[in-house]
Amino acid sequence: MLVFLSGGSGLLLLAAGFPAVLLAVWACTGRERFAPFRVRILICAALLYLSFVFFFLSFGLEEIEAVGSSARTAPRLWSAGLALFTLDQLRRTLQGRAPRDPECGDIRRVLATAAVVAFSLWGMDIVGYYLSSGIMLLVLCVLLGERRPAVFLSLTGGWVLFSWAVFSRMLNLNLPSGLFF
C-alpha cells in the first residue's frame, strides 16, 4: 500500500483526501464558539494532514544500508515537530487564545484572478507563451477594473513585444511555443 501511495496515483488519492478532511473540519466548526476561528482551525487541520502524510509515507522510503544514513530521519523529525506545534496552536485556538480570523474582503475577485492565471498556465503548452500571457494580461486588467481599451491593449502589446525582445531574442530563452508561434 505504501508503494502504491508513493506513486503517481497515490498522489491523486492523497490530494483527494485533503479537501475531504477540510470539509469535515469545516462542518464541525460551525458552532458559535469556533466560528470566529474557522479559517485558523482549517489551516491547522491542513498542516496536520500534511505532516501525517509525510510521516506515514516515510515508512515507504527506501533504506540503503551501504550509505550508512537513513533518508527517513529528516522527514520524520520535521513532520513530528510540525504536528506537535500545530497541535499546540490548535489547543490555543480552541481555547480562544488566538487572533480571530480577519474580515473577508473581496475573496471572489481573488479566486477569479487565480483562476484566470491558472487557466493561462494550462493554455501555455497549447497556444504558446505569447498568446496565453497576452490574454492573461488583458483579462486581468479588465478584471481588476481598467476600463480604457487603449491602456490595457497597449500594456498587453507592450509586454508581448518586451518579452519577445528581451527574453527570447537577447537571452535565448526557449519560451513554450504552441500552435501558431
Place this chain on the structure above:
Amino acid sequence: MKRIIAVLCIASLAVLGASAAFAAYPEKPVRVVNYVGPGGLMDVTSRKFVSIAKKFTDATFVVENREGAGGLVGMQAVLEQPADGYTVFAATTSNIAKVLTSKKNVDDYIWGFEWIAMLMKDPECLIAAKDSPLNTWEAVFKDALEKKGAQIWAGPAAGGNDHLMAMKVWEKTGMSAKWIPYSTGPEAMMGLLSGQGAVYVGNGADIGGREGFTIVAIARKERSPKFPDAPTFTELGIQGLEDEAMWRGFAMKKGSPEEAMAWWEDLLKKVAADPEWREFLEKDGIDVVDYGRPEFNAQVKKDIEDATHYLKQYGLIK
C-alpha cells in the same frame, strides 16, 4: 480537440522531417542540450566544442541548459523531440549511473539514445591532502586496515561515478571505508583539506590550480604526462583498474538519420585533431579521444554492466 492538435503536429513534423532528409544536414540550427547549468563542466565543454567546431563547419549550434534530476530532465527533453538529428544530448558518465540508481528504464533512458561521439577520457584519481600523513597509497591502505572500515572517503553524490570508482578500489584491494557525499566535488575537497576525510575520488583537473593536494593513484595504463609523479594502480600492485575514466560525449535519439550521425562522427574527428581543443583538455590531464558509434556504444555498455555489478554488490540497488 487535443488529438486533432497532436495529429496536426505530427503531420507538420513529418513534412519537416521529409524535407530535412532531402537537404544536406545540417540545414537549420542544431540544439545541444546540457543537463547542467551555465558554467557547469559539461556546459563549458560543449560550448568550447561548438566554438572550435565552427572552424570546420558553417552549421549553427545553440547550446541549451535543461537542468534537473541529475540529467534525467535533460535526457527526457531530448527524447521528447523528433529523431531528426537536430537535438543532441551532451552526456557524461554520471548520466549512466543516475539512470541506474533512480531505477529508470535502461532501454528508454540509455538505449533510447544512439551514442555518437565520445570526446575524451578523464582518468579517475584518488586524491589526498599533501600535508596529511596519509599522502601515499601505502599509508592510506595501512590506515584503512587499522580503522576497519571507518576511514572516510569523500566525494560527490552517493552512487555517482566517483563513488563507483571508490567501490571498485575497495573490492580490488579487499579494504573497506566509509563514503561521505558532499554537495559538490570542490566542497568534498575542502573537507579533505580540513582533515575530515582521507581520500577524495575525482579527476586530475580537480587539483589543477588548487594547492595542497596530491594524486595517490591514477586509473591509467601508464603514468599521465601531465602528472608524472602520480603512480598508476598497476604500479601499486592493484590489477583491473587500468582504464577507469569519466567520459563526456554527445548522443542522439535512436532512429535519427544516418546522415546526421555520420556528420557528427566526422566533425569529432576534425575537432579532436585541433590543437586548441587538445590544449583545452590536455592541460587538465584529460586524454582526447575521437570515438564514433561502435566504440562509444561499447563503452556505455561496459559502464552499465560495471555500475550494475558494483551498485548491487554494495547494496545501492537491488
Place this chain on the structure above:
Amino acid sequence: MDTISHLFEGLGSLMGPVPLLVILAGVCVGILGGAMPGISPSMAVALLLPFTFGMSPAMGLVMLCAIYLAANYGGSVTAVMINTPGTPSAVVTAFDGYPLTRKGQAGTALGISLIASVVGGFVGIAILVLFSAPLARFALKFWPAEYFALAILGLSTIASLGGGRWLESFIAVLLGLLLNTIGLDPLSGVSRYTFDVLRLYDGFSFIPVLIGLFALSEVFSGIESGEIGRPPAAPDKERSPWPTLRDYLKLKFSMLRAGVLGTVIGIFPGAGGTIASFIAYDVEKRLSKNPAEFGQGAPAGVAAAEASNSSSVGGALVPLLTLGIPGSSSAAVLIGALMIHNLQPGPELFTKHPEIVYTLFSSLLVANVFILALGLLGARLWIKAALIPKRLLYPLIFAFSFIGSYAVRSSVFDVGVCLVFGLVGWLLSRAKFPVSPVVLGMILGTMIEKNLRATLMMGGFSLFVQRPLSLTLLILAFASVAVPVLRERRAARKGTL
C-alpha cells in the same frame, strides 16, 4: 603594501574607455536584471556568460563580476517596491523596505538600500583584498558539525521574526523544512515524496517559491482588501522623498556591522549569504532601541539587510580565489567562465595571473562607484513605480513573476509552483502566520539535513559538543531562541495576573 600597489596597477589598467564601458554595461545589465522579479544574480550572470566568450579573460571576468555585484543591489529594488526579493538573501530587505514603501516612504527605502549596498560592497571588497588568506583558513575549520550549527543559528533568527508570534514562526519554519525534503535525498539519492513526477526530483526551486510567497501573496491580499480601487500612497509634496545625509550617518554602524557579518558568513559555500543577512538583521533588531519598529519599516533593518547582502559578494569570492571553491551559485558560474578561458580557479591564479586577480579586485571597486551613480539615477525612475495604479501593476507583477519562474529551469511546472505558493502565502499571512520562516526553512533544510547526517556518519552526536566551534554556535542559537520565548511567557503571565 604589495597588495595596495598591485591594486593601483589594476586600477590603472581599468582607466581606459573599453574597460570602463565593459563595467558600465555589466552594472547596467546587473541592475536591470536584478530589478526584474525572478532574475536572480546567478541567473543574470549565467545568462550573460556566453557574451563574454569573445572577450579577453580579464574583461570577461570583470563584466561578470560587475553583473554579480549590481544584480545583488538590483534585487533590492523589487524587494522594496513590490515585495519581490530577487534572491533568497534579499528576502530580508523586503521585511522593512516594503512596509516603508506602503507608508509612502519609498524614497527612504530606496535611498538607504542603495547606500547600504554600496557601503556593504566596499566592506566586502576590502575584506576580500586584505584578509582572504586568514578567512580561508577560518573556513577550513568548519566541519559538517559546524555547518550544521551555523544553519541552526540562521534558523534561530525566526524566533524574533514573527513579531512575538514564535509558535506560528516555528510552525512556518517546520513547514518549510518538511517541504524541502521533497526530491532526491542529498546523501543516498533515494527519491522522497516525488510521486514519480520527474520535476519533483530536485524539489521545489527557490525562486518560484520565493516569488509566490512574497510577491503573489501580496498581490492577492491587495486584491482582497480592495486596494486596487484606492489611489497609491502619494509621497509628501513638501518634503524631499530622499533621506538626508544625517539619516545615512545615523545608520553607519548598522551598515558596517552588517557588512562585516555578511562577508565573514558569506564565505561559507551553500547558504552563507542568506544566513548572513538574516543574522545581521537579527543583530540589529536586538541592538535597536525600539525593536518593535522592525518589520514595520525600520530604516536600520533595510540598511542591515542590504549591506550584508552586498558584502556577501566579497565573501563568496574568498573561497573562489583562495581555494578554487565557489562560495555561492553565482561564483560557481564564474568558475565556468574562468575555465572556458583556460584559467584555473584557485590560488594558482594569484601566482600565475596576478594581473587578472587585481584587475578583478579593482573592477569591483569601480563597479561599486557605478552602482552608486546609476542607482541614484535609477531611483528617480523606480520611485515612479509606486505611482502606477494597482490595476495595471498587479497584472504586470504576474507577467514578470511567471517569466522569471519559467526562466529558472525552462519549466512551466515551476510557474505552477509559483502560483500555488502565492495562494498558500496569501492564506497563511491573512491568518497571521509569517511566511518568511517558510522560505528560511526551505533554504536551510538541505544544509541542515546533510550536515547533521554527515556528522552522525563521521562520529555521532558527540561531535557537536566535542568541537568547540560547533558547541559555541549551538549555544548561541539556543540562547537566541530561548530569550524571546521566555520573555513572551513572562509578559503573558504578567498580563493574566
